[in-house]
Amino acid sequence: MSTAQQTVDARSSYARIPAAFKLQFTVPSMLIWVPLLVFAAAWVIAVGIGVWIHAVAGGQTEPIYTGAANAPLWTLVAMAAYAASHTFPFSMALSYSRRVFVIGVFLAFGLVSLAFGAAFALGAGVERLTGGFGLEVYVFDLPYLTQGAGGVASAGALAAGLCLFLMMFGFFWAILYRRVSITMVWVVIIGLVIILLGAAMLVTQNSGWATVWRWFVEQSALSLAGWMVLPVIGITAVNYAVIRRATPG
Numbered sequence: 732m733s734t735a736q737q738t739v740d741a742r743s744s745y746a747r748i749p750a751a752f753k754l755q756f757t758v759p760s761m762l763i764w765v766p767l768l769v770f771a772a773a774w775v776i777a778v779g780i781g782v783w784i785h786a787v788a789g790g791q792t793e794p795i796y797t798g799a800a801n802a803p804l805w806t807l808v809a810m811a812a813y814a815a816s817h818t819f820p821f822s823m824a825l826s827y828s829r830r831v832f833v834i835g836v837f838l839a840f841g842l843v844s845l846a847f848g849a850a851f852a853l854g855a856g857v858e859r860l861t862g863g864f865g866l867e868v869y870v871f872d873l874p875y876l877t878q879g880a881g882g883v884a885s886a887g888a889l890a891a892g893l894c895l896f897l898m899m900f901g902f903f904w905a906i907l908y909r910r911v912s913i914t915m916v917w918v919v920i921i922g923l924v925i926i927l928l929g930a931a932m933l934v935t936q937n938s939g940w941a942t943v944w945r946w947f948v949e950q951s952a953l954s955l956a957g958w959m960v961l962p963v964i965g966i967t968a969v970n971y972a973v974i975r976r977a978t979p980g
Contacts, residue, residue, distance in 0.1 A: 744828050751827050751835025754818050761810045762843050766803050770850060773802035774870055781868030794867040796874075800851065804894055807847065811840060811898035816905035819977070833971045840898040848891025855883040879951035889952040892959030899966045906970060910977040 756762060777799035784795060815836055822832040854871035863869045871877075876886040908916055934940055950958075 744831055747827055747831050748834050748838070750825075751822060751831050752838045753835075754822060754825075755814055755836060755839035757818065757821075758814075761814045762807070762839070765810060766806050766843070766847070769806040770803040770847075773799040774854065777870045778864055778866075778868050781863075781866050785866050785868075794863065794869060796869050799870045800854075800873075800890075803847065804890075804897065807843065807894060808897045808901040812901035812905040815902040816909065819906065819909065819974075829974050829977075830971065833967070833974060836902060836970075837899070837967055840902070841895055844891045844895035844898065847894045848887040848889075851890035852883045852887025855886055859883065876952045879953070881951070881953045885951060885953035885956065888956040889959065892956045892963065896959060896963045896966060899963065899970060903966060903970050903973065906974050906977050910973055 777797040781795045781797075818836075819832065822835075827835075851871050855877050856872075858864070858869050858872040859877070863872070871886070872883065873886070876889065877883050879885065881888070904916070907919065911919075934943060
């Protein structure tokens with residue numbers, strides 16, 4: 732094949748990226764409506780519990796900080812794995828290259844992550860303006876995220892970066908399952924657990940937990956958002972390496 736023909740083929744391949752991007756939203760409920768529903772429901776339920784606590788305590792309580800913001804995040808992880816595993820066979824049937832498919836997935840997940848980050852920042856802003864709805868009940872305006880440089884915007888940036896990493900991480904397991912057997916998936920899981928335990932043992936042996944904790948304490952939401960770039964790039968590269976030999980069947 733001539734160099735000119737290779738250039739034309741590359742251009743025509745990358746021209747299909749928008750289609751690969753749109754493929755992830757073929758069923759809008761997976762990446763849009765279900766996460767939105769969970770986002771709203773988690774917020775309402777958390778505030779409702781806060782109202783109940785205030786009523787029981789006669790209005791005399793400390794500020795209430797909840798972890799309900801995790802609910803839509805983990806929903807997106809599950810939906811990302813489901814969407815990617817179900818759109819991959821269609822992408823192969825449509826003759827998309829694996830590179831184009833991964834780029835399309837990354838862009839789609841990136842857009843959803845930006846939306847999640849914006850919603851997180853908006854929720855934190857509303858809670859700050861209303862004093863936690865007048866009851867000091869906070870789901871998003873968490874001090875360790877919204878205090879410091881950038882305020883609620885930095886918290887939104889961190890939420891977006893973390894969301895993108897976790898969605899690509901969920902994508903990794905879905906694609907890994909298509910490449911290897913379920914037994915090998917469990918071998919990988921056990922291997923990762925062993926590596927994490929080994930790392931924890933080394934840190935403990937060298938009395939390094941104080942240093943680790945101090946590093947995290949010294950970070951702001953904005954700096955942590957910047958650090959998230961590295962794991963996002965890493966997991967994306969791993970996903971491409973895995974999907975190169977994955978089969979759609």
